[in-house]
Amino acid sequence: xxxxxxxxxxxxxxxxxxxxxxxxxxxxxxxxxxxxxxxxxxxxxxxxxxxxxxxxxxxxxxxxxxxxxxxxxxxxxxxxxxxxxxxxxxxxxxxxxxxxxxxxxxxxxxxxxxxxxxxxxxxxxxxxxxxxxxxxxxxxxxxxxxxxxxxxxxxxxxxxxxxxxxxxxxxxxxxxxxxxxxxxxxxxxxxxxxxxxxxxxxxxxxxxxxxxxxxxxxxxxxxxxxxxxxxxxxxxxxxxxxxxxxxxxxxxxxxxxxxxxxxxxxxxxxxxxxxxxxxxxxxxxxxxxxxxxxxxxxxxxxxxxxxxxxxxxxxxxxxxxxxxxxxxxxxxxxxxxxxxxxxxxxxxxxxxxxxxxxxxxxxxxxxxxxxxxxxxxxxxxxxxxxxxxxxxxxxxxxxxxxxxxxxxxxxxxxxxxxxxxxxxxxxxxxxxxxxxx
Amino acid sequence: xxxxxxxxxxxxxxxxxxxxxxxxxxxxxxxxxxxxxxxxxxxxxxxxxxxxxxxxxxxxxxxxxxxxxxxxxxxxxxxxxxxxxxxxxxxxxxxxxxxxxxxxxxxxxxxxxxxxxxxxxxxxxxxxxxxxxxxxxxxxxxxxxxxxxxxxxxxxxxxxxxxxxxxxxxxxxxxxxxxxxxxxxxxxxxxxxxxxxxxxxxxxxxxxxxxxxxxxxxxxxxxxxxxxxxxxxxxxxxxxxxxxxxxxxxxxxxxxxxxxxxxxxxxxxxxxxxxxxxxxxxxxxxxxxxxxxxxxxxxxxxxxxxxxxxxxxxxxxxxxxxxxxxxxxxxxxxxxxxxxxxxxxxxxxxxxxxxxxxxxxxxxxxxxxxxxxxxxxxxxxxxxxxxxxxxxxxxxxxxxxxxxxxxxxxxxxxxxxxxxxxxxxxxxxxxxxxxxx
Numbered sequence: 001x002x003x004x005x006x007x008x009x010x011x012x013x014x015x016x017x018x019x020x021x022x023x024x025x026x027x028x029x030x031x032x033x034x035x036x037x038x039x040x041x042x043x044x045x046x047x048x049x050x051x052x053x054x055x056x057x058x059x060x061x062x063x064x065x066x067x068x069x070x071x072x073x074x075x076x077x078x079x080x081x082x083x084x085x086x087x088x089x090x091x092x093x094x095x096x097x098x099x100x101x102x103x104x105x106x107x108x109x110x111x112x113x114x115x116x117x118x119x120x121x122x123x124x125x126x127x128x129x130x131x132x133x134x135x136x137x138x139x140x141x142x143x144x145x146x147x148x149x150x151x152x153x154x155x156x157x158x159x160x161x162x163x164x165x166x167x168x169x170x171x172x173x174x175x176x177x178x179x180x181x182x183x184x185x186x187x188x189x190x191x192x193x194x195x196x197x198x199x200x201x202x203x204x205x206x207x208x209x210x211x212x213x214x215x216x217x218x219x220x221x222x223x224x225x226x227x228x229x230x231x232x233x234x235x236x237x238x239x240x241x242x243x244x245x246x247x248x249x250x251x252x253x254x255x256x257x258x259x260x261x262x263x264x265x266x267x268x269x270x271x272x273x274x275x276x277x278x279x280x281x282x283x284x285x286x287x288x289x290x291x292x293x294x295x296x297x298x299x300x301x302x303x304x305x306x307x308x309x310x311x312x313x314x315x316x317x318x319x320x321x322x323x324x325x326x327x328x329x330x331x332x333x334x335x336x337x338x339x340x341x342x343x344x345x346x347x348x349x350x351x352x353x354x355x356x357x358x359x360x361x362x363x364x365x366x367x368x369x370x371x372x373x374x375x376x377x378x379x380x381x382x383x384x385x386x387x388x389x390x391x392x393x394x395x396x397x398x399x400x401x402x403x404x405x406x407x408x409x410x411x412x413x414x415x416x417x418x419x420x421x422x423x424x425x426x427x428x429x430x431x432x433x434x435x436x437x
Numbered sequence: 438x439x440x441x442x443x444x445x446x447x448x449x450x451x452x453x454x455x456x457x458x459x460x461x462x463x464x465x466x467x468x469x470x471x472x473x474x475x476x477x478x479x480x481x482x483x484x485x486x487x488x489x490x491x492x493x494x495x496x497x498x499x500x501x502x503x504x505x506x507x508x509x510x511x512x513x514x515x516x517x518x519x520x521x522x523x524x525x526x527x528x529x530x531x532x533x534x535x536x537x538x539x540x541x542x543x544x545x546x547x548x549x550x551x552x553x554x555x556x557x558x559x560x561x562x563x564x565x566x567x568x569x570x571x572x573x574x575x576x577x578x579x580x581x582x583x584x585x586x587x588x589x590x591x592x593x594x595x596x597x598x599x600x601x602x603x604x605x606x607x608x609x610x611x612x613x614x615x616x617x618x619x620x621x622x623x624x625x626x627x628x629x630x631x632x633x634x635x636x637x638x639x640x641x642x643x644x645x646x647x648x649x650x651x652x653x654x655x656x657x658x659x660x661x662x663x664x665x666x667x668x669x670x671x672x673x674x675x676x677x678x679x680x681x682x683x684x685x686x687x688x689x690x691x692x693x694x695x696x697x698x699x700x701x702x703x704x705x706x707x708x709x710x711x712x713x714x715x716x717x718x719x720x721x722x723x724x725x726x727x728x729x730x731x732x733x734x735x736x737x738x739x740x741x742x743x744x745x746x747x748x749x750x751x752x753x754x755x756x757x758x759x760x761x762x763x764x765x766x767x768x769x770x771x772x773x774x775x776x777x778x779x780x781x782x783x784x785x786x787x788x789x790x791x792x793x794x795x796x797x798x799x800x801x802x803x804x805x806x807x808x809x810x811x812x813x814x815x816x817x818x819x820x821x822x823x824x825x826x827x828x829x830x831x832x833x834x835x836x837x838x839x840x841x842x843x844x845x846x847x848x849x850x851x852x853x854x855x856x857x858x859x860x861x862x863x864x865x866x867x868x869x870x871x872x873x874x
Contacts, residue, residue: 428818
């Protein structure tokens with residue numbers, strides 16, 4: 001017996017062949033995808049506990065936000081359009097020091113999960129502090145996530161003594177490994193500039209020993225590249241390579257200031273990457289050479305980065321931006337075609353997070369993380385090509401239903417897992433305190 | 438007696454001082470803005486025929502899309518990610534030749550108006566062919582518009598004999614001048630590369646004599662700049678200047694490939710400009726030097742361009758793109774701050790179209806073109822700064838109510854002026870024919 005049958009949709013599988021099935025159906029059983037096919041018009045649909053009519057809308061894998069900082073939605077739009085150093089040191093760091101607490105982080109994480117789920121994001125890769133205090137909120141939201149406990153060589157929320165940063169991350173991993181089917185703990189080293197070589201190596205060793213993903217911001221800004229070159233005589237990527245940190249368990253975030261040799265090193269190492277175009281644009285960090293990274297065969301996922309910088313967690317806008325930015329930067333309208341961008345935001349994002357056997361496409365045996373889009377709105381009419389539609393016109397509000405691990409978390413745009421009214425009251429009260437300073 | 442009173446909102450006036458009124462109200466009478474103020478909590482609201490509670494949402498001027506091609510929504514997503522010349526000659530021009538007809542253009546125009554109205558765009562500047570055949574659809578949608586009849590030295594839809602192109606535009610203007618309070622006819626010369634100097638001068642003369650805006654695409658691509666330099670020995674802007682075409686009645690669209698001298702010439706002439714960042718990005722045309730054009734004091738509005746290229750008419754995405762693109766291009770996060778981008782999409786767009794005395798801000802005596810946004814959605818929470826909110830997080834679907842000329846055209850996201858179901862049936866039937874080729 002099928003648990004959930006979704007039919008009468010345009011099924012975008014994002015399988016190896018990018019197969020698209022008009023008038024298709026997806027069957028879900030025990031949280032898994034049981035069947036993806038085009039039912040014959042003259043045959044009855046199979047029996048199912050629940051049958052959902054997609055009404056001609058697109059049925060596709062849930063989106064994967066491969067890099068964010070969940071609690072930072074509390075600072076959404078608090079400070080913008082400022083020079084990076086002033087923004088960080090005058091606004092973000094002081095706000096984090098005062099307002100990022102065990103009590104506030106679950107509020108920010110719930111708010112971020114609510115936004116992502118309503119926009120069709122079913123998996124996120126996160127790195128922040130006090131993760132122990134908000135992992136429960138993420139699980140309760142029903143979101144699939146890789147949650148990295150932050151490691152930095154400065155006093156940080158929850159880790160006032162930086163000599164304990166790696167062991168704090170290890171303890172977090174021990175507590176959360178295997179605890180929830182949806183959550184994978186991880187280690188998130190802040191950057192090569194803010195962690196010593198000893199910290200980086202010890203954190204990578206811990207990640208490998210515990211079998212979790214090692215995440216790190218790298219080569220985000222020109223200043224960071226110059227700092228590492230000054231201190232270590234080589235580029236940030238070469239520095240990490242020299243420390244033995246680059247392999248298929250490492251996730252490099254940003255990689256804006258990388259040269260041809262850096263790209264070859266990343267490709268050879270098997271390390272994966274996350275591209276965050278809106279964050280890199282808004283903070284004026286630079287333009288990552290994504291077409292070159294893709295040509296080198298590197299796995300590249302897409303991420304929104306945290307809300308203090310971006311200022312939202314909207315992967316539809318991020319896809320649009322990724323497709324258009326590189327076209328104009330290279331003066332070549334054929335780069336970053338729509339299908340490539342859709343793959344980055346689904347199966348490649350899953351691969352970046354080490355979850356590609358589990359999610360990222362609609363294929364038999366994978367966990368059922370899927371979304372159903374609206375149909376019949378002016379901006380969605382007409383529809384000629386599904387991938388183009390997704391990248392260039394679909395918006396977060398066009399997501400109708402969202403399923404994670406076989407469970408509905410959004411139905412008809414109603415979020416089923418979080419009490420939004422109660423959450424808004426708490427978040428707005430905190431925001432008024434943050435505003436008062 | 439007030440006709441409509443909207444209260445309990447965050448009023449963004451976009452007046453000279455960018456005044457923002459928390460817990461503000463707007464009164465509308467006889468289609469005009471009668472009062473904009475902060476009612477005292479202890480005083481009764483004035484009597485009004487209809488009173489609308491904005492529920493804490495933003496009340497602001499309707500957005501102004503200063504450049505589009507309305508009927509081209511029929512081709513939304515038909516062809517993407519192709520080299521520009523192949524895209525134009527193999528896909529767009531053949532599709533226009535076959536499917537742009539007196540019967541199809543009102544469908545495309547209605548579809549475009551529906552999308553724009555539901556996204557809070559209350560005025561558009563358009564340039565296309567067969568305008569006579571879709572101006573009625575625009576008027577019926579309740580959209581305010583400057584509609585330019587296309588002039589090009591090739592056979593065009595409705596004007597098979599190009600020697601009659603200027604006189605066809607004159608006839609259109611004669612028929613529509615003063616006919617509708619919402620519509621202003623105009624002339625739209627396609628570009629300096631596709632119109633002879635004689636056509637350009639004669640069209641500009643006609644526009645001046647009839648007192649209408651003269652629109653023209655200019656310096657959109659490097660190829661166009663090189664073509665004009667080869668043919669006339671100077672840049673496209675200098676060429677137009679030499680022909681006597683640049684003055685405050687001229688609206689220059691794109692202006693991507695302009696140099697310092699071009700910018701000085703535009704500034705001196707008083708000509709206005711429209712920036713279409715998403716179109717320029719997706720077609721890989723280049724990045725217009727908008728911060729320099731603004732520094733020179735040039736009026737710059739924002740436009741989506743037509744749907745065949747962009748692929749939507751969403752000014753919220755366009756604002757986000759405009760703010761972020763120039764930051765990363767200049768590696769400077771302070772350029773194109775949020776308030777500047779909001780002005781470009783409201784009062785400056787109105788100025789570009791010659792409508793700034795009538796619309797573009799919430800000020801007493803102006804026509805009541807305004808929108809009310811939603812409040813209380815995860816991605817809209819918290820709200821620290823209104824301009825940042827509008828540029829970086831608000832999406833088209835966050836528009837709740839839309840008023841044009843004192844009349845509601847959208848209430849609670851329901852479009853009141855167009856029968857969408859009937860329209861979709863016709864548009865989808867045509868799209869299947871276009872697809873079959």
